[in-house]
Amino acid sequence: MEHTTLPLTHIPNVRADAAVEPGRLxxxxxxxxxxxxxxxxxxxxxxxLKKHSAPKILLMQALDGSLRVTAGGQVTDLVPGALLRLDxxxxxxxxxxxxxRLMLTLIG
Incomplete structure (x- = not known):
């Protein structure tokens, strides 16, 4: 994990430590x-991943695969290249x- 307060951070591959493990998130x-x-x-x-919430603004991006997100009474299919923002x-x-694999960016 990269903890930083530097003016620039480069992460060459966000998927590097994100292997799919059967039976668990x-x-x-x-x-x-x-x-x-x-x-x-x-x-x-x-x-x-059952209904839950995050305390910050959330950006969701599929890195690969296909995910269905249900939020705010709306169903969105999330595929690579798409972006979803939640309050x-x-x-x-x-x-x-x-x-x-789903990349989440929590802001705030």
């Missing part, structure tokens, strides 16, 4: 800096439609 923090934290979650196909405290659920 993988979690690796790739960057922690004042005001922002970046986490990569790994999901096996069919895994559902702080918004309850959401994430389902892996296939083996997937």
């Amino acid at each position: 993988g979690h690796s923090t790739v960057l922690a800096s004042p005001g922002v934290r970046v986490v990569v979650l790994t999901f096996e196909a069919g895994f559902t 702080a405290g918004l309850e959401h659920e994430v389902e892996a439609l296939e083996e997937s």
Whole structure:
């Protein structure tokens, strides 16, 4: 995990420590800096992260695979190249439609 207060941080591969592990949600923090934290979650196909919320603004990006995010009464299929932003405290659920890695950026 990279903890930094430097003016520039380069992480060459956010997926490096994010292997999918059968039967469990993988979690690796790739960057922690004042005001922002970046986490990569790994999901096996069919895994559902039940309804929960985050205390900060949340940006979600699929690094690979396909995920279905239910939040605020809306269902969004998240695939690589897409970006989803959630307000702080918004309850959401994430389902892996296939083996997937999800990058979360928590801001605030």
